[in-house]
Amino acid sequence: MSFRVSGALWLGMAILAPVGMPLLAQSGAQHGNARQAPSAPRGAVIPMPPDRAVDSYAIYSMLMPGDQFAGLPADQAARWAICDVTVNEDDRNPAVPPQGQLKPPSENPKGFEEAVGDYEANKYVRVQLAKGAFHIEHAFTLLGSSEATALRGAKSGPAVSGGEQARWAGYPGITYFSEVYFDAKHTAALVYMNDWCAHLCSSGSWIYLEKHGGRWVRRSGIVTGGA
Helix, strand or coil: CECEECCCEECCCCCCCCCCCCCCCCCHHHCCCCCCCCCCCCCCEEECCHHHHHHHHHHHHHHCCCHHHHCCCHHHCCCEEEECECECHHHCECCCCHHHCCCCCCCCHHHHHHHHHHHHHHCCCEEECCHHHCCCCCCEEEECHHHHHHHHHHHHCCCCCHHHHHHCCCCCEEEEEECCEECCCCCEEEEEEEEEECCCEEEEEEEEEEEECCEEEEEEECCEEEC
């Protein structure tokens, strides 16, 4: 799988295989939560919508550092890197939708389906992220596209200078998020997360979450790893 973030970034990733579920026929317009797509050109970067900020950053923060990085020794993950712009439908290739990878929970299909509708309505949106809005105690950095390219080159390039290696030492790789897609009540959510790391290690997954007792809980997520 590859990403093309704002036309400047290429990410080698594993192909995401659909998991035995037909695509939902409902469109975003059929769901009450689906906001009207912004008037900005397709692929433009918009500020984080205020009505989504608190829940979105809570979800991003709780999901860090991702399955690929969680078990690494401290010296290999002294700092975490997160791309400072979310990825959209055009950045994922193949662009497997959430309903092609996850099944709705039997006890709450409506929340899942409304979040899918929000995705369908806003899948071409890219959102600018702000470091101060995250709630992460571990040291981390938001990287722009040129910095992400430099990090990836330092981790996987055939001939990398000692200076570049030293610059990115302690970063295991970089994490990419999509925008978070919600149901009408903001009690169900879908988000795409990808960890890229050196040595052809990467994984991408759609993750479904629900809010219980004021806290977001991860309910599902299928990780597909590989080159």
